[in-house]
Amino acid sequence: MSNNYASRDGLVEAKAERNLRLVYIFVVLLPIAAFVFSFPLGRYPISIPDLLSALAGKVFPFVHGPEGVINTVIFQVRLPRILAAMLVGAALSIAGAAYQGMFKNPLVSPDILGASSGAGLGAALAIFFSWNVAGIQIAAFVVSLLAVIAVYFLSNKIKRDPTLALVLTGILVGTLCSSFTSLLKYMADPYDKLPAITFWLMGSLATVSPKNVISSFVIMSAGGVPLYLLRWRLNVLSLGEDEGKTLGLETGKLRLAVIICSSLLTAGAVSVSGLIGWVGLIVPHLARMLVGPNYKVLLPVSIAIGSVYMLLVDDLARCLTSAEIPLGILTSIIGAPFFFAILLRGKKGL
Amino acid sequence: MRFELKDIQCGYSNQAVLQGISFSLEPGEVLCVLGPNGTGKTTLFKTILGLIKPLGGEILFNGENLIHWPRSKMAQVIGYIPQAQNTSFPFSVLDMILMGRTAHLGNFASPSKEDKKIAERAIDTLGISYLTNRIFTELSGGEKQLVLIARALAQEPKILVMDEPTSALDFGNQLKVLSQVRQLADQGLTIIMASHVPDHAFFYATKVMLLNQGGLSGLGKANDIITEERLKALYGVNVKIIKTGIHLYDSEESELSMCVPLPLQYNKSWGLK
Numbered sequence: 073m074s075n076n077y078a079s080r081d082g083l084v085e086a087k088a089e090r091n092l093r094l095v096y097i098f099v100v101l102l103p104i105a106a107f108v109f110s111f112p113l114g115r116y117p118i119s120i121p122d123l124l125s126a127l128a129g130k131v132f133p134f135v136h137g138p139e140g141v142i143n144t145v146i147f148q149v150r151l152p153r154i155l156a157a158m159l160v161g162a163a164l165s166i167a168g169a170a171y172q173g174m175f176k177n178p179l180v181s182p183d184i185l186g187a188s189s190g191a192g193l194g195a196a197l198a199i200f201f202s203w204n205v206a207g208i209q210i211a212a213f214v215v216s217l218l219a220v221i222a223v224y225f226l227s228n229k230i231k232r233d234p235t236l237a238l239v240l241t242g243i244l245v246g247t248l249c250s251s252f253t254s255l256l257k258y259m260a261d262p263y264d265k266l267p268a269i270t271f272w273l274m275g276s277l278a279t280v281s282p283k284n285v286i287s288s289f290v291i292m293s294a295g296g297v298p299l300y301l302l303r304w305r306l307n308v309l310s311l312g313e314d315e316g317k318t319l320g321l322e323t324g325k326l327r328l329a330v331i332i333c334s335s336l337l338t339a340g341a342v343s344v345s346g347l348i349g350w351v352g353l354i355v356p357h358l359a360r361m362l363v364g365p366n367y368k369v370l371l372p373v374s375i376a377i378g379s380v381y382m383l384l385v386d387d388l389a390r391c392l393t394s395a396e397i398p399l400g401i402l403t404s405i406i407g408a409p410f411f412f413a414i415l416l417r418g419k420k421g422l
Numbered sequence: 423m424r425f426e427l428k429d430i431q432c433g434y435s436n437q438a439v440l441q442g443i444s445f446s447l448e449p450g451e452v453l454c455v456l457g458p459n460g461t462g463k464t465t466l467f468k469t470i471l472g473l474i475k476p477l478g479g480e481i482l483f484n485g486e487n488l489i490h491w492p493r494s495k496m497a498q499v500i501g502y503i504p505q506a507q508n509t510s511f512p513f514s515v516l517d518m519i520l521m522g523r524t525a526h527l528g529n530f531a532s533p534s535k536e537d538k539k540i541a542e543r544a545i546d547t548l549g550i551s552y553l554t555n556r557i558f559t560e561l562s563g564g565e566k567q568l569v570l571i572a573r574a575l576a577q578e579p580k581i582l583v584m585d586e587p588t589s590a591l592d593f594g595n596q597l598k599v600l601s602q603v604r605q606l607a608d609q610g611l612t613i614i615m616a617s618h619v620p621d622h623a624f625f626y627a628t629k630v631m632l633l634n635q636g637g638l639s640g641l642g643k644a645n646d647i648i649t650e651e652r653l654k655a656l657y658g659v660n661v662k663i664i665k666t667g668i669h670l671y672d673s674e675e676s677e678l679s680m681c682v683p684l685p686l687q688y689n690k691s692w693g694l695k
Contacts, residue, residue, distance in 0.1 A: 178510055304532035307517065308524050311509055318471050319577065320497030320525025365511035368532050 095363055099376040103158065106380045110154050113387050116145050148282065153390075154383060156280040156288065156344055161351055161382025163292045163341040165374040167334035168352025169359070170299055173310035173367065174330050175235050178360075182352035185242040185331065187338040189249035190219025192347055196256040196269045205279060208272070209343045213291070216339035219245050224331060234313060234327065275346035275400030277386055288344045295336030302329060303367040310365075348382075348400045350407030355381055357414050423449050423484060423580050425612055430479035432462070432469040438477055439465045441637045447629070449580070452603065452613045454623040454644070457633030458657055463616040466633070467585050470614065472496050483580075497525035501579035503570050505586050509559065515569050518558045519544060522576030537576075544575035548602060564595030571602060582606065584615040588622070600626055620648050620661075624679045625670075632656060645679060653681070660684040 111123045126146045167182035175184065183189065194215025198208040223241045230237035253273075260266045308321045309330070316323045342348065359373040385406060389397045426446040433439035439462035447453055455463050468474045470481060472489070480487050483499055501522075513521075522544070523537040533541070545551050550568050553561065558569060567587055574582055584603070588596040604626045607613050617623065623630045623644045630647045632640035634656060640647045653661045662682045670676045 173511070176510060301530040304527075305524070305529065307513070308521050310511055311507070311521070314468075314471075314473050315502070315504060315507070317473060317493055318497060318500070318502035319521060320494040322493050360511075364517075365513055366517050 092363070092369065095369070095373060099372055103376050103379050103383075106383050107154060107158070110157075110383055110387050111146065111150055113391050114145075114150065115390075116141070118142060118146060118150070122146075152280050152282045152285045153277050153386070155285045156277050157383045157386040158379035159285070159288055159292055160277070160341040160345045160348065161355070161378040161380070162375045163296065163337040163378075164348065164352040164382075165355035165359075165378025166296055166299060166371060167337040167341075169356035169367070169371060169374045170306060170330050170334050171352075172356055173306045174327060175239065176310055176312055178357065179353070181349070182334060182338045183246070183342075183349075185223045185238060185335065186219040186246040186249060187216045187335055188342055188347050188349075189246040189253070191216035191339060191342040192273050193219070193249040193253045193256075194343075195272045195346070196253045196260075199265055199268045199272065200256050200260055202265075209284070213339050213343035215249075216342060217335055219249055220331065220335040220339075224328075234324075238331075271398065272346050273400070274398030275348040275403075276389075276396065276398050277345055278390070278396050280344060284344050288340045291340035292337055295333040295340065298329065299333040299337070300371060302326065303371045306330070306367040306371075307365075346398075346400060348403050350403045350411070351378060351382060354407050354411050354414070357411070361414065361417070423612070424482075425581055426480075426482040426485075427470070428480040428482060430466075430469060430481065431477040432465050432474065433477055434465070434474065436477065439636075440633065443479070443638055445629070445631060445641055447581075447612045447614070449610045449612055450607050451628045452607045452615065452626050453629045453631060454627035455614065455616045455631045455633060456618075456620060456623060456648075456656070461633040461635060463633060464585060467583055467614070467616065471500060471502055471583060494525040497577060497579070499579055500581045500583060501574035501577040503567070503574050503582065503584040503587050506563070506590055507558075507566060507570055512557045512559045515550075515553045515556050515558050515561070516541065516545075518569055519573045519576050522573040525577060540578070541572075541576045544572040547575060548572045562595075563590045564592065564598065567591060567595070567599050568602070571599070571606075575606075579611075581612045581614065584613065586616050586618065589618065620653060620681045623648060624681075645675070648679075648681075659686065 108120075108123075112118050112120065122142055123146065126143055129143075130147070164182050168180070171182055171184055172178050172180045191212040194211040194213070195208050197215070198211035203211065223238065223245045226245070227234065227237040227241040230241065253269075257266055257269050260269060305321060305326055308316050308319055309323060309326055311319070313323055316326075338352075355378040356370070356374050359370050359377050362377075363369045363373050382403075385402050386399060388406075389399050389402050424446060426444075428444055430443040431438050431441045432443070443466060445453065455466070457463055465474070469476050472491070472493070476489065481489055488496060488499065516538075519541045520533045520537060523533050523540065526537070527533065542551075542554075545554060548568050548571060550565070550572060553565060553569060558566065561569065567590075571582075571587075582603075587603075588599050591599060600622060603613055603615065607626070607628075615622075615627075627644050629642065630640070630644045631638065632647060632652060639656065640652060648663065650661055650663055653659070653663075660683070662684055664680050664682055666678045666680055668678045670678055
């Protein structure tokens with residue numbers, strides 16, 4: 073009888089391992105497929121053979137790729153945009169997954185500590201003072217980090233459960249930033265700067281340059297790599313402050329590390345893309361439904377799903393109509409019903 | 423191994439809840455802490471676990487004050503079993519137990535095959551291998567408590583601290599968990615446990631500590647410490663203690679006693695025949 077149980081358990085385990093291997097294959101292949109699939113899309117048609125020969129021409133100097141416009145479209149327009157979409161999606165998803173664990177709450181998104189509101193204020197300031205595109209991005213990034221730093225230090229003053237203190241001060245600073253953004257919009261030139269601020273806040277990847285991709289890749293790696301290495305410990309952190317400590321976790325230090333890393337990821341993402349909601353909330357849910365809550369597997373799967381989801385939404389944004397649809401609007405329109413469907417599907421994701 | 427509290431004063435922000443708490447424990451001893459709500463059992467436990475700093479006194483492990491130890495070192499000595507666990511994430515039972523290995527793992531590491539073996543050994547000790555692949559959040563209260571004990575065992579501590587581990591359990595599960603506690607003590611673990619039921623102390627404890635407002639009101643063997651007068655003073659209720667005639671071990675001393683609670687308006691003339 074007990075043998076029977078043991079062998080059944082063994083079977084279950086073997087099946088679980090096989091499933092996990094399938095998931096890993098999916099994690100690697102899906103982003104590659106989405107990457108290739110996204111090149112031909114857009115107003116300027118590019119065939120797959122064109123794309124392959126252009127890529128080969130870039131990698132091997134002896135192959136002559138296509139010349140002129142095709143090359144420019146592929147390498148100066150499509151490639152940076154595709155990479156930026158994938159980076160932004162992945163970054164927001166990792167940050168969201170990490171924060172959901174840290175706050176012991178699956179309904180948390182990466183902007184809970186005011187990173188997005190801060191970025192919005194920074195961008196609004198830069199547009200108000202007529203800075204150039206690079207200036208807008210730098211301002212968004214810096215103010216976003218400043219907002220989170222303010223939240224962290226203010227929360228340390230509150231003698232309560234530290235995660236609750238963080239949430240409360242996050243709301244406080246976030247609201248403050250939004251109010252100042254509104255003030256700037258109110259004072260801005262209504263024919264020129266007001267639309268620019270409003271459009272930035274809706275999110276878009278239309279103006280992404282190769283330089284943007286490189287700089288945001290560096291920033292996101294600085295946040296993403298440590299978080300990825302620490303990921304197993306996020307499980308223990310998600311059990312709560314006291315339990316984590318009694319299991320041997322330096323919760324204060326790990327929490328600070330998660331905040332720094334997630335803020336770099338979020339600030340790095342929104343400073344390139346503008347405000348994009350829902351991604352960091354939905355993707356970890358979807359990943360948790362597929363592979364369960366263990367961060368060891370959850371984080372890589374979140375990266376894969378996040379990058380693919382963002383890329384596909386951006387494909388829609390640039391192909392659906394002749395004018396671009398702001399990305400933030402699309403992520404919410406697609407995200408909200410999608411999230412409802414996840415909630416209906418049951419408790420496994422939560 | 424020797425675990426000792428010396429004149430501990432504990433509480434929050436310089437307001438002492440408990441004062442003058444001292445005791446020492448050897449391997450295999452079970453200390454049961456009894457006291458009414460609000461006397462500071464949880465505060466004392468949090469102090470022992472290093473979650474709040476003591477306002478005075480020393481906590482000694484083999485003569486070494488562990489108040490300033492790093493978390494991982496502390497967790498290798500003291501394991502904790504909470505009253506209840508309410509994670510919102512559906513971890514598997516195995517994942518949950520593997521988290522007991524945190525103190526033994528580097529910052530960037532995740533559990534190895536070796537850690538998995540240790541976790542499986544803890545699962546076998548508690549006889550809950552049928553739960554291994556279940557989802558922790560879907561278990562019953564009793565099953566959860568057994569998993570949390572297994573997690574604490576995977577931590578390989580010398581001392582187990584349990585804060586009312588049976589308070590949310592039904593009659594049968596209470597007994598199962600308490601029997602496990604006894605067995606673990608027989609294997610050489612030291613156990614410190616809070617309870618609301620004096621019977622539990624008769625059943626498994628080698629030592630009992632009574633806490634009253636402000637401090638210690640009794641420390642020693644259960645049969646000596648738990649008296650009708652003390653329980654009346656502590657809880658303000660009438661209790662009759664009865665020798666059951668049941669011996670858990672082969673000695674005269676091990677006769678099991680039981681508390682029979684009596685109505686508050688108990689009249690001596692009703693008599694006990």
